[in-house]
Amino acid sequence: MTTYGVDQVAPSDLQRWLVERVAEYLPDLGEAVDPTRQLGEYGLDSIAVVAFAADVEEQLGIAVDPTAIWDYPSVGELAEHLAAELAERRPQAA
């Protein structure tokens, strides 16, 4: 598992990391996660979403509620959203 710090704000890098991370939650996944597909279609259920949100929050050091994943339900959209959140936080953290 690759872990990025809070410095990681480029959506494309964040997206790559999320693709890897979300695969950990999906048993029997034979292929790479498609960033444009809805996570629900992969069978990421509401309980897994809670774990995933907590995991992402822990790794990125910003508050990530499951609602973020409900409102940005593909890896691509989520990466954009989180990158924006991180960019907003960064000046305060510095």
Next chain:
Amino acid sequence: MTDIATRADHLEKLLGDPWDPANPAGFAAAVAADEREETAPAAEAALDEFGLHAEFVPRALGGRLERLDDMIELMRSVYRRDAALGLARAGQLLASVNVWTAGRPEQRWAAAELLTDNRRMACAFHELAHGNDIAGNEFAAQRAGSRLTLHGRKESIANLDRADALVLLARTDPADGPRAHSQLFLGADLLDPDRVRRLARFRSVGLRGVHLGGMRVSGLPVPEEVVLGAPGTGVETASRAFQVTRMALPAMSTALLDTALRVTLHHTRRRRLYGRPAAELPMVRTTLAEAFADLLLCEALSRTAARALQLCPESGSVHAPAVKYLVAGVLTDAVQRLSTVMGAEFYRRDGRHAVFQKIARDIRPVGFGHIARAACLSALLPQLPGLLGRARRAPAPAPEALFTAVAELPELDLPGLRLVAGGRDVLAASLGTALDEDLPRSVRPLVEERVRDFVRLCEVGAALRPRELSIAAEVPVRELAARYTVSLAAAACLGVRRAAAAQDFLARPQWLTAVLSRLEGPAGGPSRDLPREVEDALIEELTDRDDRGLSFGLVGRPYA
């Protein structure tokens, strides 16, 4: 009516001495009403005179709700007499917390006015086909122009037949997903009898006095303004709002164990067996002492969790299911063990102790009503790696104000509650510092054991793989979540002892030894026998409180 002690005393007096067979709001009346599948009218009238529903309405909306721990303690006066009476009233909270959390100002004021006027609200979420999986609910609200049209069934809803307003969970998007549902807040006058068929009352083994109803709705038009919060946020609102009720309802139910213990004590102190009072037989003494310890343990965890919801609200998503899981389990087991001491007397539906058989039935729904214990473990599990990881990395003492009812609390911020704790749980994190403290020598080995168990739990938790945490988690993995709740309870008890005033029974080491010994049990292993001097101290305190008419919980307040 101002402070909680004054309010509680006033309520006790209005409801009167429960042991007086002539009291129309006492145990005899409650048992007789239970036989009729009702609650005692005089008790209902006393609660209305008190204006009980105002206790569920935030102060900012003209009610008396400021502190959850106070509201819970007050409701114990009701629950100790009749759990059906208690639940029918506390059920107002199930509906209204959603309105306080997500309602527009006019919706909040409407709900507040209704409750302060002693009227009732029902929370119509349940659909038998979907159990605790509310995201699977099918009851639908379809948009047609500026109106919504309702279709579907809701079942097993407390007080549906007496409600003046309802909070409903309805599917507003036919596609599945977490944004598929919305909550609706509507007056019962909108339920046009031509479109709403009432289902026959659901009858139950326990809590018989609670009216459980249902309805089948076919094409009922309602105005769009009934939607509570933004469309699609129904499940999210419930996840926040129900953090309050998932801990508050089991916490109020500790009063059932108080009464069960009181009845058992009365019976065994008066019954002579083998030439002495039955209460002096070793097996009886042990059972009484253990039940007392169980009650203190349940109240310590629920007090800490309720106060945490106002002091450190980020951990509500963890504490609420933990309280529900552990408290419901401990209470049910304790009443069961007391029934073995009551013997044949436990089985009677008449006589002075008939309230016991009612409690033995009424306590069971604490384990599955509102949300099942099993579902609480499922809710905890996905948060476990983050919680355990952080507790291991960053142990820190918990704020003292968590543990003592004396300290004031910040305002309850329901919309500000989070759906996940993000690993933050000050209670769990405090266990890592427990051994740094000035512990009584007699308690230290037990604390060391709890801390060691928590360290092991952290290690196992860190090794959990995400896909092991789903609803299909293996039993040994789910048991880790149960062990987490035990760790929280231990931390809460340690904190309560530390924060207790020096002359208080709670400042003494014996009760702490007792609760830590009892906590060996709920984690899976057998609980440890209480040392003789610990048992003596508990029995002495228990009989003293009984003689002085005090409650057996943390507070030890006057009971009518």
